[in-house]
Amino acid sequence: xxxxxxxxxxxxxxxxxxxxxxxxxxxxxxxxxxxxxxxxxxxxxxxxxxxxxxxxxxxxxxxxxxxxxxxxxxxxxxxxxxxxxxxxxxxxxxxxxxxxxxxxxxxxxxxxxxxxxxxxxxxxxxxxxxxxxxxxxxxxxxxxxxxxxxxxxxxxxxxxxxxxxxxxxxxxxxxxxxxxx
Amino acid sequence: xxxxxxxxxxxxxxxxxxxxxxxxxxxxxxxxxxxxxxxxxxxxxxxxxxxxxxxxxxxxxxxxxxxxxxxxxxxxxxxxxxxxxxxxxxxxxxxxxxxxxxxxxxxxxxxxxxxxxxxxxxxxxxxxxxxxxxxxxxxxxxxxxxxxxxxxxxxxxxxxxxxxxxxxxxxxxxxxxxxxxxxxxxxxxxxxxxxxxxxxxxxxxxxxxxxxxxxxxxxxxxxxxxxxxxxxxxxxxxxxxxxxxxxxxxxxxxxxx
Numbered sequence: 001x002x003x004x005x006x007x008x009x010x011x012x013x014x015x016x017x018x019x020x021x022x023x024x025x026x027x028x029x030x031x032x033x034x035x036x037x038x039x040x041x042x043x044x045x046x047x048x049x050x051x052x053x054x055x056x057x058x059x060x061x062x063x064x065x066x067x068x069x070x071x072x073x074x075x076x077x078x079x080x081x082x083x084x085x086x087x088x089x090x091x092x093x094x095x096x097x098x099x100x101x102x103x104x105x106x107x108x109x110x111x112x113x114x115x116x117x118x119x120x121x122x123x124x125x126x127x128x129x130x131x132x133x134x135x136x137x138x139x140x141x142x143x144x145x146x147x148x149x150x151x152x153x154x155x156x157x158x159x160x161x162x163x164x165x166x167x168x169x170x171x172x173x174x175x176x177x178x179x180x181x
Numbered sequence: 182x183x184x185x186x187x188x189x190x191x192x193x194x195x196x197x198x199x200x201x202x203x204x205x206x207x208x209x210x211x212x213x214x215x216x217x218x219x220x221x222x223x224x225x226x227x228x229x230x231x232x233x234x235x236x237x238x239x240x241x242x243x244x245x246x247x248x249x250x251x252x253x254x255x256x257x258x259x260x261x262x263x264x265x266x267x268x269x270x271x272x273x274x275x276x277x278x279x280x281x282x283x284x285x286x287x288x289x290x291x292x293x294x295x296x297x298x299x300x301x302x303x304x305x306x307x308x309x310x311x312x313x314x315x316x317x318x319x320x321x322x323x324x325x326x327x328x329x330x331x332x333x334x335x336x337x338x339x340x341x342x343x344x345x346x347x348x349x350x351x352x353x354x355x356x357x358x359x360x361x362x363x364x365x366x367x368x369x370x371x372x373x374x375x376x377x378x379x380x381x382x383x384x385x386x387x388x389x390x391x392x393x394x395x396x397x398x399x400x401x402x403x404x405x406x407x408x409x410x411x412x413x414x415x416x417x418x419x420x421x422x423x424x425x426x427x428x429x430x431x432x433x434x435x436x437x438x
Contacts, residue, residue, distance in 0.1 A: 023200040024304045024371065031213035032202065033305040040223040044230055045280045052234035053276060055241060056256045063243050 196378035218298045226287035266427035282423040289415035302371040311363030322433035333436040373411040380404045
């Protein structure tokens, strides 16, 4: 495609407009390109190996270290939290037991007081009942006597009103017999 | 090419002019040391790399800034590639591979700036890169493995009759490697840029004739689409060049299949 003449033309008129052939095949520019390519690659290589890659490597290593440390710290804190939770649960359980004990004691005390009061009240009530019964019996006895006396007197009056002769002793005996029967 | 340009009724076709190399100062003929546009765009690539990898990582922060994390990502990306493909022994050569990758990547991307020059579109540059890899890898293979390196061409698990034939084929394919390695890169970049330029030449058609009402929007759309494709190609070609370098390095480190 490119003959020697075109190459020479291109070489001669590398700057001229409309030169024939592909600039890629203009061999006169090759040394120039190769030289500058070599310079460029060497510069990039040194920038990379001297400055950039060690720096990036350092940053990556540092980041890894930081992350590892942070994870370790997090693990430690987590363990601490677990311990704290256990201690809390322990304290809670102990407090609960204590509370149950106190409640039981209080209940027992109250029961004792209650029993004492109940016993006292029972005794008072019993005494009152006994007294009341005595009085009721007295009243009942009084009433019986009065009824007997009234019955005897009434019987005597009735006998005398009916015209009989009231024999006090026999009337009394008859009334007593009636009252018994 | 020039004749075609004249026949298109005023349209100017110079799709290859963007690859021209000229002296930056004056009209002097180009010597090997002359600062040219090649120098300029390679220097810009170096500046970008220094900006990203030296100034971007200046903070050395454990929690990286955006630029620093880009630098770290690029570093980690290529490091992992070298480690995966070439194995643990390949990691020693990571700085060389990373240098080549960065040069190609930044040249490709800077070349996408309109009006720029792309060093990687020149076969001279890519051939040096490709043959550089080839020569280094071959020397390395012989230094590390001695004559065992030739085992790369001698298939132990093939039938005995076929082995010499396979060896010849393998040998040819081995020597074609640097050619394909370098032409692939230069060809891809050059083709993309030339195609964009051709469409760009059609774009001012609307100023010349009535058919431009159709041609101009189509060519603008085509430029946009191909530009997007070229962004992809710019990265992929740098990636492909690097991963092939790793593959060749692996052959040198472990010649037995």
